[in-house]
Amino acid sequence: MEGDLDLLFELVSRRSGSALSKQQRERVQQCAERLRGGRPWPSFVDELHGRQGAMALLELLASASVHKTDLFRDEPQLEALERYVLAPLAESGRALQLWSAGCATGEEVATLLLLLARVGANPASRVLGTDLSASALTQARRLTFSDEAMRRVPAALSERWFRRNAEGLVLDPKLSAQARFQQHNLVETPYPFPEVGTGFDVIVCRNVLIYFTPEAAERTVGLLAERLRRGGTLVLSAAEPILKPRADLETLRVGGTFFYRPRTEPVPEVRAVPPPRPSAPVPVPRPSAPVRVEVAAVETKSPEQEGEELFSLVLEWSAAGQPDSETEAGLRKSLYLSPDLAAARYCLGLLLDQRGLRADATTEYRRALSVLQSGRARPTPFFLNPERLAEACRRALSRLSA
Ligand SMILES: C[S@@+](CC[C@H](N)C(=O)[O-])C[C@H]1O[C@@H](n2cnc3c(N)ncnc32)[C@H](O)[C@@H]1O
Missing domain, CATH: 3.40.50.150 (Vaccinia Virus protein VP39)
Structure with missing residues (x-):
């Protein structure tokens, strides 16, 4: 039973984010005793990992919570x-x-x-x-x-x-x-x-x-x-x-x-060097290579332009076989710099979609579509035009909701 309880605490901590104190563990254990009924511990804990145990798991997560609050606290x-x-x-x-x-x-x-x-x-x-x-x-x-x-x-x-x-x-x-x-x-x-x-x-x-x-x-x-x-x-x-x-x-x-x-100011460490000209046979820069900071450009480029440049680099790195995790980080950084970069948002959706993260992908496709529909989307000359991009988002959303 001790091993089962450890598994239970690990699950509750991971799914609630909570670092369980002694009192919280006691409350989780009491709640688990009640929910378990007569079932053996291993099958009860197993069930919590699946759909069937979803409601019980929510109750267990809530049992770990502290609800102390007041109006005008602090x-x-x-x-x-x-x-x-x-x-x-x-x-x-x-x-x-x-x-x-x-x-x-x-x-x-x-x-x-x-x-x-x-x-x-x-x-x-x-x-x-x-x-x-x-x-x-x-x-x-x-x-x-x-x-x-x-x-x-x-x-x-x-x-x-x-x-x-x-x-x-x-x-x-x-x-x-x-x-x-x-x-x-x-x-x-x-x-x-x-x-x-x-x-x-x-x-x-x-x-x-x-x-x-x-x-x-x-x-x-x-x-x-x-x-x-x-x-x-x-x-x-x-x-x-x-x-x-x-x-x-x-x-x-x-x-x-x-x-x-x-932050509204771009952070120097995340600044990107413009992508090499397509005709120049230069090696594709790897994200792990030190990023060159061009101080002179700090005054002249807006965060949106930086985001766009980083996005085009990310696409090149990705085509050159960069791991998905780095592509995702690059896309998120581009979007941090330029939140209305609908093309980057769509690509992030695609990446999450390919990794099977349907809910997250849906969110990103929706956000891309909403930016496109609002007319705020930043044009991206090297990517699909806004109408095609909006259509791609719609198709992805209808596929995911099917
Ligand atoms: C101490 S209360 C804080 C209430 C209020 N924010 C305040 O400061 O007075 C903490 C709340 O966070 C909630 N909580 C704990 N973990 C959570 C999680 N992973 N997601 C959402 N809410 C969570 C608990 O259910 C609890 O109601």
Whole structure:
């Protein structure tokens, strides 16, 4: 049984991202005892790896979670978020898209809705709340809170936006109509998209990654950053700073706290040298070779141009037999530099598709198609023209959905 339990803990840790503490292991074991019924341990653990055990596995993952939360948790950070991030965004007048990733029982979603109301954001703004735990989400959807959870809410806000019923304090329907909830495991892709557009203005993921293994936390930060719109803001809690510097994010220090933003400046290490002219019989550069940095070009090239150049290089490397993992990294880097490079997005879809990652491939094809349909796509003279590319995306999507 001990070996089976180790396998169970390993599975739960890998699929939830969580580095299981002693208490979490105890909770997982108790939950497993209940779900197992009379079945022998080995067949129960085996079943969890397949379709049949999917629901039980979700319950086990949720049993490892800690749902402790309150409204207005960490006021100084929220004050800075309101003043330096939300208020300037609200001035634009457009509907904002926020995401509370790991929203537990909804307190953080309600807090964000209150902050949006206070800065006078467009009422069509949305706050998406996601969590691994189905039972936490059931409670979250009620947007009804205890006095204990409400104790930090400024009186003016609680009087204006809550009314009491038998269950507690209920958020005004004007604000709760702006909330959406969805079950989502941060370890799994694809990540949710906002209701409008392809990136969120603000993603709040607080007190979730502290429970993660360092590898899962790092991967999650990267995936969350990919879901930000340009100039978007990632909010982690003060207890979970990003310790390793990242090429994709820069730290914004404001009001005694810090947030993260996708870098807008190209990072020198990822700069690409223009591809060799087709007629020149020069050897194809390998990605492992040191990348030459042309300082003079830094002022003259936009990140989009760099992304395009890198994309053409990646295609050449790939034709020369570069491993798929390096092609994928090159494509992602091109897209980081130039997010509207629909051709690179389509190629990334193809690559994921060939590797059997259907859901991820579908996401990339969809994103390519949406960029093409919006008219924002960067033209890529050496690749399919936009109409053909859009058609290729449509065909790929209909094949994958068949
Ligand atoms: C301590 S609560 C944080 C709630 C809120 N963000 C806050 O700071 O007050 C952590 C939440 O993260 C969720 N969680 C843990 N692992 C997760 C995962 N892999 N994917 C999505 N949510 C997860 C848990 O279910 C739990 O509700």
